[in-house]
Amino acid sequence: MSDEIEISDQDHFSHYFAIIDEYRKIGRFCDVTICVEGGEITAHKTVLSSSSPYFDALFGENFRERKYERIELHHDTNFEIMSKIIDYIYTGKIRISLNDASILLKNFDYLQMRDATLKCVEYLLQNVNHDNCIQLFILAGELMGNGVLQNAAITYIGNYLTEISSSAKFKTLDRTKLESIVAEIEQSKADAIFTAIMNWIKYDIPNRSEDVEALLKYVSIKHLSLQNIRNNILADDFLNSNPSGCKWLVSSFLRNSSSFILGRKNSLLYISSLGVDSMNYEFDVHSRILVKQTARPFLFRCATMKLNDLIYAVGGEKDNQVADFGLTYDMRHKSWAPFSCPLNRTSCGVCTLDDKLYAICGLNANGRKLFSCLSYDAELDRWTNLQDMKNARRYPGAATYYSSIYALGGYNGNASGTVVERYDPREGVWQDIVKVKSKGCCSAAFLSNSIYCLEYDTEELISFDPRSLKFNVVKERAGLYITALDGYLYSVHKDGISQYDPHLSVWEEILCHPLADSPVITG
Incomplete structure (x- = not known):
C-alpha cells in the first residue's frame, strides 16, 4: 500500500496568477515593455507567450525581438485595447462593449488567441445590428476562421x-x-x-x-x-x-x-442526375449563371419532367428497391417534396401533354422491360393506366408533337433497331409509325417541327420529322440528355451544357462546369 498522497488546490492558479498580475503592475520581474501609441505596458514574456502564439513566436529563437526589452506594436490597435488584452491574459477577465468589440476581435485574431476570439465572436453574433453589420461582414472576411460571423452579418444585411x-x-x-x-x-x-x-x-x-x-x-x-x-x-x-x-x-x-x-x-434549365448524385442546379440561359439549389433527395434511375410550376422525378429506386413515391421540386420556393407514385418501375421515358405527365415503359423490379404506360393528372393527384405499347423498352425518348405522344429509341434487345410508336390520348391507342436504326437508350425533345433524339451510347443526335417520317443525323454531340427551350436545343453532359441552334445547325458550349456523371436536364 502506497504511503503517498496527492495534494490538489483548485485555487492554486487563480491565486498565484493574481500575485503575478500584482508583480506586473509594480514592474517586478517584468522583462518586456509593450509600446503602443506612445503608451507603455510592462509584462512578462513567459506569461504573454503562454497565452498568445503570436507572442510565443515573437519571443522565440527565430525572431530578433526575443533579445529586446521593448517591443513596438504597429498593427491595427491602440493603447486602451492592448491594455485590456494584457489584463485579460493575466486575469482571464475582460469587459466587451459594442464600441470596442470589433477591434478587440481583430486584435485577438491577430494575436492568435483562439478562445478569446471565439468568445468575442459569440458576443457579436448576439448583437449584429444596422450600425455594425457592414463592418462585421468586412472584418470577418479579413479574419481567419470567422465564417460563422460573416454568414450572420450577410444574413442580417440581406434581411x-x-x-x-x-x-x-x-x-x-x-x-x-x-x-x-x-x-x-x-x-x-x-x-x-x-x-x-x-x-x-x-x-x-x-x-x-x-x-x-x-x-x-x-x-x-x-x-x-x-x-x-x-x-x-x-x-x-x-x-x-x-x-x-x-x-x-x-x-x-x-x-x-x-x-x-x-x-x-422561360430562361431556366434545371439539372439533376439519373445516378446516385443528388445535385440540383438552376441554369439561366440568358445570363449563363449556374446556381446550386436544394439537393434532391435520393432517387436512383428516375426520370424528370417539368409540369406547370413543378419538376417531377418519377419511376426510380431507393435502397435497391423500386420506389413507390416520386419527388416534386417547387421552382418558386426551391424545395423538394415526396408524392405518391406507384409506377413500380425505373428507367422510364416521360413527357407532358395537356397538363398531364406520361410515364412510358421502363424496367420492373425484376429488371424486365415493360410495355405498360401511365398518365398522371396533377390536379386530381391520380395515376391512370393506359394501353400497353407494342414494343417493350427501357429509357425510351418521349416527346409530344401537337396532340400526340411519340416514343423513340430505347433499349429493347433488338439489334435491328426499334419502332417509333405514336399515342393519341383521344384515341387511346399506340400505333407503330416507322422503324429506326436507333437501338439504344435515349432522350428526346420537340423543337421546330422536329423531334430530336440523343442516344446515350453513341452520343448521336438524330432529328425525326413526324410529318414525313424521315430521320436525319444532325451532328454527333457529347451528352446524355436533351431538352428544348425558347427555340434552342440544350444538351447536358458531365462537364457542362451545350446549346444547339436548329436554324444555323451550330452547337455552342455555354457552360463549362463539372456536373454529375449522369446528369439530366429539364426545360
Missing part, C-alpha cells in the same frame, strides 16, 4: 438591405467592398439588391455612373418582381439616360420583353 443601403456607411463603401457584399446576398432578394446598388451609384453619380452595367450583373433578373420591373426599373430616368444603364436594360429586358410583360420566366 434589411433596403434600409441599410440608405445609410451613409453603405453609400460610402468603396466598389470592392460593395461587390463583396451584394455577391453574397441570396439571389431571391433581387429587388433589394437592385435598390441597394442604385442607392450606391446615385450617391456619387459623376464618379460611379460608368459602373452601372458591371454592378447590376449581381441582380438576378429571374428573381425580380414584375411590379418592380414595370414601375421602377424600366421607368428609372437615370438608367434610361445613362449609356451603361441603357445597355443593361436592353440586354436584360428588351431582348426578352415578352417573357417579362407576360410574367413568364
